[in-house]
Amino acid sequence: MSWPLFAEQCLNGLQFGLMLFLLAAGLTLIFGIMDLINLAHGSLYMLGAYLVASLAQATGSFALGLALGVAATAAIGMALEIAVLRGLYRRDHLSQVLATFALIMIANETTRALWGVQPLVLNVPAALSGSVQLFAGIRYPAFRLLIIAVGLAVALALYFLVARTRLGMLVRAGASNREMAMVMGTDIRWLFTAVFGVGAGLCALAGAMLGPLLAVQVGMGENILILAFVTVVIGGIGSIRGAFVGALLIGIVDTFGRAFIPTGLRALLSPAVADVAGPSLASISIYLLMVGVLFWKPQGLFPARG
Amino acid sequence: MSEILLETRALRKRYGGLVATDSVSLAVHRGECHALIGPNGAGKSTLIAQLAGALVPDAGSIHFAGQNITGFSAHRRAALGFARSFQITSLLPNFTVLENLALAVQSVSGSSFRFWRAVNDETELFERAREILRSVGLEDVATRPVGSLGHGEHRQLELALALATRPQLLLLDEPMAGIGPEESERMVALIAGLKGRYTLLLVEHDMDAVFRLADRVSVLLAGRVIATGTAAEIRANGEVRRAYLGEEENA
């Protein structure tokens, strides 16, 4: 493999990882702080993408659509938290699974009823379409560079938020010790609603950043939801740092798995066997990674709870 | 002096830079009631966790009945006759008192990999369980769900559960914690009644109870055993007084 291709694949891995991070960050916060398994996280992502796409079309501006869509999704997320999810925090994980599974059904079907079955148009703003010459021999799509930038910016912002602000202190306390957070006096319900709003906003941001790359259609949430969960679990539930590292690890493993396993196996095995085994192995590399991580570290890489 | 039943040799556990137990060497003789005392943060909980098999020590070893059990899991220790009661009540809340006991008895009477015969038909399990309940004075509440018991009764049940596994040694983790004076008195009498029949390792804050019950006392301070001896010897020990008892008396 040539050096430019290798470099490009590294960028691909980074970008795919950061794309997952956008979703996993909100998921891990909600998971860690409220101890809520929110299967409907993917539905918020779908809703975010739909809203951004519709609003971008209505306003004629991607940026405006993005801003409005993120705000609207955050508001919907908070409303959902107050109306439904708040009642689930003190329930066991099973009730949460059932309730949020039900929310997936409702969200998918409602979206279909409102927007129809046809996928929505959400394309890259003209200024960002096409690719950029990075350095000798490497051109890279401008929009993917934007995803990398947004991913890093979100990571930094969350790091700052969690490590430096009072909200972050409460969040950290909540993730590592709920009782402690409870007695710290601040209205914990408000904190939870706020965190959920942030999580939903991040979902919409992810939807907006991924919409131009992926089909904006009903069911888009479940596809990526599992990957986001895998990320969160590898990283350690409740840990933003874990989600970041986990997402990058998945991005790299998946990318290099797809790029190298099939060709690599062809060099090792007979072509007939390699052609069957290669793509299959590449498809499950992420799950193998997760099983490996959990085998050695049953609490993920950065367990938030002691 | 009689045979040593439980011994730790230079047990050490660190959390990052913090040394929780530092070279703890302790010997519990068969048949004695050995008390372990120490102020908060002395490393008692960490030591107990290592003894019970919940934490793996960084260095040192644990020996029980002549066997090195350092790497043994909690259930293997229990099977060897090393029982514990929990400081924070740890029972099966959805079971009745009798069922709790029966489950404890079941662990030492034959294989539990039996899938067909109903437990409720195994009268001998329940007879033995009632016997133990009588011995700790809980026979009146046998059919109540554990969740409905008072705190003192929980502590008694904790003890009963440990007894039901036919232990050689009982590790009692603060059996008097959080109960009133009257119940406390009953618990002391109960433990006094166990003396001689079981080897007891008593971890307790209640100094009065400790000095009434213990044959020997070890004092843990900052992760080290600073003294071991009879109650009288410990009372007389200057270092212990300075570090620990003085502080207690002032309080």
Next chain:
Amino acid sequence: MNHLRRHGWLLATLAVALSLPQLAALCGQDFYVSFASRLLIWALLASSLNLLVGMGGMVSLGHAAYFGAGAYVVGILSVEAPGWSSALLVWPLAVALSALLAVVIGAVCLRTRGVYFIMITLAFAQMLFYIFTSLTPYGGDDGLSLAKRLTLPGLAMAGDATFYYVVLAIFAACLTALGRLQASRFGRVLAGIKDNEERMESLGYATFRFKLVAYIIAGALAGLAGALMANQNAFVSPNMMSWNESGIALVMVILGGLGSLWGGLAGAAAFLVLEEVLTGFTTHWQIVLGLILLAVVFFAPRGIAGLFAKQP
């Protein structure tokens, strides 16, 4: 009195179950016989998951892996060994291989707990799903069609009514066995582990072994359900192991009643009948079903079985 009422319910259920094919034939609605078979197979799957989740406290989101594995044993054997047409040979094999798979996967998964357990079981099921999706010799994503149902001596298995009775008998046997298990020493230990695993350890129980055995039994029963489903549909496909199917099985368990012996049956029946009824009314039936499930979470947290149980 209570005793009598319980037996009354049991007898009534049994009477309806036994006479269902005749009733259906009387109405000229043979279709509902195969619907009932399908329902019982789902009930078996849900009951096996209930052993894991309801009795043992191990929440698995990958249980469909064994459902699919059992089905694929039937499917693959129909390709590789078409001569092995006896269910007496193939079904036990499906059970055994599913159990074997559960040994391997369970040994790894049970190192983790809680949410991590949920996710690692999901990961294994996803791996199997992708492997079978790409397994060209056995149809991959298209699945495998079976030429005909397996045979049992003296029974015409092609007939839907006969097959229904076979499924009914197997389900009744499994439910009886699960009932015995629940009340047995093993069942008690499992319930104790669900309540307080650390305490059970300190009482001398090797909890890992008990959980693993429960996991294997659950996997084996799910494999049996899969083998039956393969015969019911004359078709197997990787879709049977998708996470959505695992999720539905879990929904059935919660809907029916966690840890309740009849929970699996009640949940499967409620879910499938709801689906059957709702799809007739609107294409957006999933909204209605979702709302019903939400209502169950908030207003009937102990599921259908909880509605029938005595108020505490």
Next chain:
Amino acid sequence: MKKKLLCLALACFCAASALAAEKIKVGFITTLSGPGGVLGVAIRDGFNLALEHTGGKLGGLPAEVIIEDDQQKPDVAKQLADKLVKRDKVDFGTGIVFQNLLQAAQSSFLGAETFYVSPNTGPSDLAGANCNPYFFAVSWVSDSYSEASGKNMQDKGYKNVFVIAPNYPGGKDVVNGFKRYYKGAYAGEVYTKLGQLDYAVEISQIRAAKADAVFFFLPGGMGVNFLKQWHQAGMGVPLFGTGWSFDQDTLAAVGEPTLGALNAAHWNLDLDNAANKKFVADFEKKYGRLPNEYASQGYDAAMLIDAAVRDVKGKVEDKAALRRALEAANFKSTRGAFRFNKNHFPVQNYYLRQVVKDDKGRFVNKTVATIFTDHPDAYVAACKM
């Protein structure tokens, strides 16, 4: 709950016996929910439009179409097929979109000697060794589009082609169809995970492989993802695909990134025949969007049934006569001339289409060439019917 079931059964029984009048019952199983729903809806809409054109009748008899959602789950499709055959006793089955669902459900129809008219998926085994007297496809065999693509790329003189398809048997079948006609070298052959989201890795590989053209087969959402990402990567390599990735619904959803792409299909909006003109115009009037090939197939399926029932004068109990009538395919297809091969699959033309902007600024396919004329599939020889 058993009682509930019983009530349900009785209710259905009563409903069924009350409506014993002379009519044609069609069981229409299709995917209406989930990501695959967009295809099912297109087929259903096409079918319904045909019924509107025939005045709600099939062959002159009142038509009752029972539409069921299979949720894109094989076991549900199987269940529904059983229900339609056993409970509703339909005269025809149709509607299924996906091959794996048809595989699951087909035995219910064919085993009960109920005619099934496929408006979409055409598995190669049903065209060959397993061809069936009760199975008809108004669509194509699953590798026909890729055969046409391969032929086209061979004719255009490409020498080094990169191929990408999902890692499942359907994907491999399509690539095999391509290979049957394209005889040049391969710059690479990649099989991706079913449902893959991100294609950056593969696009980088394609760039590095210096292929002179790319053939891709990625159905559904995968194709949308790939097209969007391909466009942003700013690749200069010509991209060829199958018609499935460039149907009208996809073009409307993806927009700009599809412009200029070349693809092969058996039908197009601009095919110049009276039936098609009426179909396209009325479809747009009724549904407010342009039809795609799936809708045209749904339309044709209804028209085929209509013609066959008319030819047997409503006597659908005479299965042999009905089969002869279906084989005769005495209807005006939207694709122009239509005839069945002996395996009950069409012998038809395949066209090269290119995505352009029409005068209203919409992205549409424009027919640029005819690749195959009266093309039979590759499996018909194995059919012993």
